[in-house]
Amino acid sequence: MRDQAENLRLRMLKEHGELGKSIAVVSGKGGVGKSNFSMNFSSVLAAKGKKTILIDMDIGMGNIHILLGKTIHSNLQDYLEGRCGVSDLIHEGPNGLHFISGGSGLNHLMDWSERSFAKLMEAFEYFQKEYDIILFDMGAGATRESLDLLTAVDEIIVISTTEPTSITDAYSMMKFIFMKDPDKDFYLICNRASSKAEGDETVSRISFAMEKFLGKKVFSLGSLPEDPAVSKSVKAQQPFSILYPQSDITFALKEIVRKFTNSQEETQPKGSKFLQKMKTIFFKGRG
Known part of the structure; x- marks a missing residue:
């Protein structure tokens, strides 16, 4: 009965408009500037009229609210434990961007009760109805739980730097996800490039490896340069895209x-x- 009700709600949502797209931002290793990218990327999307919500999924190390200079009083764990409602999770960011702070609530996906999982699905369903884009800023590396979420999202943005270890880790991350879902769409970005040529070469190397060894084409989005505007904006707790619009x-x-x-x-x-x-991942894990 519950499945029938959920499917009915989804059909009703589709009849009244397309569901928001879920996108995860990942990196193979830490320290590549992923969260800063997620925050600025989603802020620019919001400025362009895309109704966007950014969800901090870096459990235990979430810092989106710090990058934005915001004090938060509720997170996903509070919601799952019944201490707040869905609307209490949503905080205001720049350019009309909304964001949600992480917590420990998504740490053990397969250990949740059906009730907790149903509450999470209720929240995600609400987000898909209300927003054009749901952007998950994932923690660095991979756990079983994070890979399950990555398998479920519609698209994935992969951040690498020009360092050989970062390139290898980015490829390994995409390969693992590809093996679980060959139809997944990947977008690739090189961050902290010393030149456009170096950034383009990095993206090209990873794209070539994906196509040669896995037969998978990825979307190249280009590169971001090393820029002092980033560290200055982090200290000021504002997006560089707002604080330094001409950088x-x-x-x-x-x-x-x-x-x-x-x-x-x-x-x-x-x-x-x-x-x-x-839903499939959760109930399969309990089977």
């Missing part, structure tokens, strides 16, 4: 956003299967 990195980011939104418009819509996949 090289802001121009590069806006070009990445342009490529991303264009690719969304050019790609044949598949419809989001995020919630259905999450």
Whole structure:
């Protein structure tokens, strides 16, 4: 009965408009600037009129609210334990961006009770109805739980730097996800490039490896340069795209956003299967 009710709600949502797209931002290792990218990327998307919510999934190390200079009083764990409602989770960011702080609530996906999981699905369903884009800022590396979520989301943005270890880890992350879901769409970005040529070469190397060894094409979004505007904006607890609108990195980011939104418009819509996949993963894990 519950499954029938959930499917009915989803059909009703689709009839009243397309469900929001779920996108995860990942990296193979820490220290590549992933959270800063997620925050600025989602902020620019919001400024372009995309109703966007950023969900901090770096459990135990979440820092989106710190990067934004915000004090938060509720997180996903509070919601799952009944201490607040869905609306209490949502905090205001720049350019109309909304964001949610992480907590320990997603640490053990397969250990949740059905009640806790149902509450999470209720929240995610609400987000898909209310937002155009749900952006998950994932923790560095991979755990069983994070890989399950990555398998469920509609698309994945992978961040690498020019360092050989970062390139190898980014490829390994994509390969692992690809083996679970060959149809997953990947977007690739190089961060902290010393030059555009170096950034483009890094993206090209990873893309070539994906196509040669896995037969999988990925979308190249380009690169972001090493820029002092980043560290200055972190200290000021504001997005560099707002604090330094004329910086090289802001121009590069806006070009990445342009490529991303264009690719969304050019790609044949598949419809989001995020919630259905999450349910399948959860109940399979309990079987």
